Amino acid sequence: MVRGSRALHLKDAGAISKALLDILVCPLSKQPLRFCQETQSLISDAIGVSFPVVDGIPCLVPRDGKIIEDKEKMTSANGPGSAHHHR
Amino acid sequence: MAVSAARVFAGEWASGKHYRLFPSPAAAITAFSFAIAGLASFCTEADGVLSSRVKIFDRDLKRKHRDRAAWLMGGKNDFVDSVAENLLDRLEDCKKTFSTALCLGGSSEAIRRLIRGRGGIEKLIMMDMSLDMVKHLKNTEQNYVSNNLETLYMVGDEEFLPIKENSLELLVSCLGLHWTNDLPGAMIQCRLALKPDGLFLAAILGGETLKELRMACTIAQLEREGGISPRMSPLAQVRDAGNLLTRAGFALPGVDVDEYTVRYDSALELIEHLRTMGETNALLQRSNILKRDTALATAAVYESMFAAEDGKIPATFQVIYMTGWKEHPSQQKAKSRGSATISFEDIQSHFRSNEVN
Numbered sequence: 001m002v003r004g005s006r007a008l009h010l011k012d013a014g015a016i017s018k019a020l021l022d023i024l025v026c027p028l029s030k031q032p033l034r035f036c037q038e039t040q041s042l043i044s045d046a047i048g049v050s051f052p053v054v055d056g057i058p059c060l061v062p063r064d065g066k067i068i069e070d071k072e073k074m075t076s077a078n079g080p081g082s083a084h085h086h087r
Numbered sequence: 088m089a090v091s092a093a094r095v096f097a098g099e100w101a102s103g104k105h106y107r108l109f110p111s112p113a114a115a116i117t118a119f120s121f122a123i124a125g126l127a128s129f130c131t132e133a134d135g136v137l138s139s140r141v142k143i144f145d146r147d148l149k150r151k152h153r154d155r156a157a158w159l160m161g162g163k164n165d166f167v168d169s170v171a172e173n174l175l176d177r178l179e180d181c182k183k184t185f186s187t188a189l190c191l192g193g194s195s196e197a198i199r200r201l202i203r204g205r206g207g208i209e210k211l212i213m214m215d216m217s218l219d220m221v222k223h224l225k226n227t228e229q230n231y232v233s234n235n236l237e238t239l240y241m242v243g244d245e246e247f248l249p250i251k252e253n254s255l256e257l258l259v260s261c262l263g264l265h266w267t268n269d270l271p272g273a274m275i276q277c278r279l280a281l282k283p284d285g286l287f288l289a290a291i292l293g294g295e296t297l298k299e300l301r302m303a304c305t306i307a308q309l310e311r312e313g314g315i316s317p318r319m320s321p322l323a324q325v326r327d328a329g330n331l332l333t334r335a336g337f338a339l340p341g342v343d344v345d346e347y348t349v350r351y352d353s354a355l356e357l358i359e360h361l362r363t364m365g366e367t368n369a370l371l372q373r374s375n376i377l378k379r380d381t382a383l384a385t386a387a388v389y390e391s392m393f394a395a396e397d398g399k400i401p402a403t404f405q406v407i408y409m410t411g412w413k414e415h416p417s418q419q420k421a422k423s424r425g426s427a428t429i430s431f432e433d434i435q436s437h438f439r440s441n442e443v444n
Binding site: 019020022023024025026027028030032033054055056057058059060061062063064 | 147150187210212216218221222225237239240241242243244247248249250251252254255
């Protein structure tokens with residue numbers, strides 16, 4: 001059950017974000033964003049902030065962003081950029 | 088004297104000092120008018136020194152207003168419809184087609200409903216500050232399947248536009264940009280997001296908007312509370328709009344103004360209408376309390392001062408339409424100085440000799 005809904009969720013978010021992802025950038029640094037499947041969020045590596053994606057709608061108001069905890073930062077630092085994509 | 092006082096006030100805004108209302112009512116009136124003058128000059132003369140740190144509007148509150156507007160929307164809103172129609176009509180005047188368009192907050196619902204294939208838009212991105220508003224737009228999507236539009240949704244802030252440079256052909260903003268703290272900055276971001284030869288189309292509310300309500304609020308507050316607090320936003324003047332466009336670096340700027348008078352049954356209905364549009368007071372220096380007494384007095388003053396013979400209440404909305412293009416070599420421009428091959432005197436004498444004949 002959980003797995004099914006999760007798969008649906010992923011497909012949903014991916015499908016909607018794809019066309020948008022090409023033109024979206026971080027609102028603060030204007031640097032590229034990367035979509036993290038695991039947390040369902042858009043991550044700005046330049047400033048270490050993640051923005052939520054709610055029902056396939058990316059929320060890119062600076063106030064919605066969350067500063068990524070150090071632990072997560074470490075993992076993204078180990079495999080620059082692409083680490084999250086291959087999970 | 089008045090001019091220098093206004094300058095002092097503008098200076099106070101710049102240095103970020105707190106703006107306090109004077110205790111005595113007579114002084115309060117002068118202070119208020121000076122504050123308005125100061126803000127008006129802030130729009131045009133603010134260069135460098137007055138940076139985006141100056142905060143006039145409470146953007147978080149405005150976001151909540153937009154949430155509420157999303158819940159209240161649905162009724163017929165002729166004013167917004169005619170503004171959106173007027174704005175979109177401009178697309179028919181261009182031969183160009185715009186495949187990717189971004190619709191910024193404000194009345195994006197009306198824009199999508201009325202677009203009807205104009206401008207050859209294939210991909211429309213709808214952006215608003217409020218998640219509820221975007222969800223509402225997304226949920227009502229199936230009503231507009233006939234538009235053949237690929238519609239994408241996102242939540243974003245006009246002051247921090249999250250769009251890659253050179254990625255859009257058209258940017259429409261219908262009645263949204265007047266709530267930005269840094270309007271020139273927002274417009275510069277819009278220009279950057281556009282592709283060369285991309286079009287920026289915006290409608291904002293101008294300084295004459297709701298002048299009746301402005302007066303009624305001032306009088307009622309003076310009468311009941313012995314002083315006034317800012318209840319209305321400072322809005323751009325028409326002369327500022329052209330300056331804004333050129334300062335943001337748009338080519339071929341165009342500005343025009345329309346005044347709409349909307350007639351309501353009562354002043355309370357006007358406020359209700361403002362609420363459904365998400366256009367209620369979001370000034371940072373607003374007073375958080377509105378006494379019932381003052382509110383009713385405002386309605387009474389409004390009705391006694393402005394009501395028409397049939398008992399309807401008129402309200403003026405001044406809408407400033409702005410058009411600008413991102414620079415492109417194909418656009419017409421003035422030739423360089425001294426490149427003329429014919430003198431104006433020759434042309435004059437040529438026509439004169441024709442007249443004689």
